[in-house]
Amino acid sequence: MGAAIIGFFNRMDRAVLAAFACIIALLLVGSLYSSSFLSPEYLLQQLQVASFLGLIATGMMLVVLLGQIDLSVPWVLTVGGMMSTAAAGWDAPWNLLAIPFGIFCGMALGFANGIGVAYLRVPSMIFTLGMNAVAQGLMVLRTGGFAPQDHATEAMRVLATGRLVLNIPNALFVWGIVGAVTIFVLTRTTFGRAVYAIGNRERAAYLSGLATQRTVLLAFTASGGLAASAGVLLAGYSTKAYQAMGDPYLLPAVAAVVLGGTNILGGRGSYLGTIAGVILITLLQSILSVMQINEAGRQLIYGAVIILMLLIYGRQRKQI
Numbered sequence: 001m002g003a004a005i006i007g008f009f010n011r012m013d014r015a016v017l018a019a020f021a022c023i024i025a026l027l028l029v030g031s032l033y034s035s036s037f038l039s040p041e042y043l044l045q046q047l048q049v050a051s052f053l054g055l056i057a058t059g060m061m062l063v064v065l066l067g068q069i070d071l072s073v074p075w076v077l078t079v080g081g082m083m084s085t086a087a088a089g090w091d092a093p094w095n096l097l098a099i100p101f102g103i104f105c106g107m108a109l110g111f112a113n114g115i116g117v118a119y120l121r122v123p124s125m126i127f128t129l130g131m132n133a134v135a136q137g138l139m140v141l142r143t144g145g146f147a148p149q150d151h152a153t154e155a156m157r158v159l160a161t162g163r164l165v166l167n168i169p170n171a172l173f174v175w176g177i178v179g180a181v182t183i184f185v186l187t188r189t190t191f192g193r194a195v196y197a198i199g200n201r202e203r204a205a206y207l208s209g210l211a212t213q214r215t216v217l218l219a220f221t222a223s224g225g226l227a228a229s230a231g232v233l234l235a236g237y238s239t240k241a242y243q244a245m246g247d248p249y250l251l252p253a254v255a256a257v258v259l260g261g262t263n264i265l266g267g268r269g270s271y272l273g274t275i276a277g278v279i280l281i282t283l284l285q286s287i288l289s290v291m292q293i294n295e296a297g298r299q300l301i302y303g304a305v306i307i308l309m310l311l312i313y314g315r316q317r318k319q320i
């Protein structure tokens with residue numbers, strides 16, 4: 001039994017183990033600040049909040065595994081929230097399409113990102129940053145720069161805040177389903193193998209016959225759809241969408257992915273690590289809030305984490 005446990009830990013990625021160790025440390029630190037930090041209700045609340053970031057980090061991980069980056073997440077998320085609540089104002093039965101319509105809008109923006117990166121060969125950092133500005137412009141044009149007056153549908157509120165089974169947040173089930181599909185896709189499909197191959201060396205993947213452009217296109221489309229899905233849930237959580245609702249999620253999403261052991265230069269990483277990274281970032285945000293660290297301080301911490309992991313992975317890549 002002991003040998004089996006030791007073998008299991010030896011097979012696990014050290015970055016993943018480190019992330020889970022940090023989670024345990026944060027739980028212990030948090031319990032020192034608040035006696036309710038380890039209560040089941042508080043932990044479920046944190047997992048509910050983590051679900052929103054988890055959806056975004058899932059799409060970000062797909063893109064990062066390719067050796068790319070998606071900087072359009074903030075306003076693609078906002079588009080998903082705003083367009084779903086806008087559709088909620090339609091007459092029945094069209095308002096039933098509010099959730100899929102918001103997700104579709106995010107997928108359309110992600111598809112445009114994929115076209116630019118995969119076929120036009122524009123660096124992802126530049127193209128997705130430009131797409132973020134385009135999405136922002138479209139939403140400002142639609143609302144005139146004012147806060148939208150549309151409200152979320154009952155279905156959006158139930159998905160984001162309801163607890164229909166065993167008092168577990170519905171949002172956690174949504175993340176669980178998305179995560180299960182992602183694990184299957186990355187480990188059991190040709191698309192998943194292509195993602196890792198492209199991240200390791202795109203030219204070699206292309207010469208081996210893999211559809212590299214289509215893979216990149218699908219990954220960015222998925223990233224856009226998942227960011228928009230998080231926007232839909234966030235709109236349901238707060239009952240309405242608002243300007244720049246996605247701005248606080250870009251750096252935490254990237255930090256969660258790299259903290260979970262995904263190589264920010266592509267080709268290496270597991271979804272288990274991303275789960276650990278998301279939970280770690282969520283607990284860190286909670287503790288920083290308890291410690292009354294402002295948003296600027298949080299952004300500094302996330303940025304420092306990303307730079308540190310980039311330096312570590314960059315040195316590893318050079319040694320290969």
